[in-house]
Amino acid sequence: GAVVSQHPSWVICKSGTSVKIECRSLDFQATTMFWYRQFPKQSLMLMATSNEGSKATYEQGVEKDKFLINHASLTLSTLTVTSAHPEDSSFYICSARAPRGNTEAFFGQGTRLTVV
């Protein structure tokens, strides 16, 4: 199956700093990628849809100036958490749709962000 790689797998940062998370589709081109956040024992919450070559589409309640998304190529999308605060600590996961259709989604391994 298609492979989506996410980096880093975990990161600890100080309050007020910014953190960048990368999401790469390794063996297919993804014009669209999705960024999710997951708190313990809760479902994946869609934060935004990342579109190659254009602005990301954010879900209601997600601050676009705080969670910067860049999808500069067909294989890479980045999520930057700016001015991070402890409440931003969470598990962030990206996904991309299977290249042959809009069905199966392939997920990255996730990034555990801890803001201290």
Add this chain to the structure above:
Amino acid sequence: SQKIEQNSEALNIQEGKTATLTCNYTNYSPAYLQWYRQDPGRGPVFLLLIRENEKEKRKERLKVTFDTTLKQSLFHITASQPADSATYLCALAGGFKTIFGAGTRLFVKA
């Protein structure tokens, strides 16, 4: 608003038995429904997809049913093994986005 409900309680079963997980949804008419497996600290892994016009789908020890009248899907793991212990997520897709349930934690005891 759209809502997906999965058993919030963890499911504990004995090895060799069949595990049955439930997914109910409201205010949504998905074109298809998916089941994913998620291990702690990992991203979800796709297991099965069933379309709105399908009643049942099987893959090895897995079986999924989809009742669009009841707005419910059942996910079965037959001859369960300790390695099947994980959280199982139900996901609905009717367009561009996918909506996930909170998942059900399954523990299979040897």
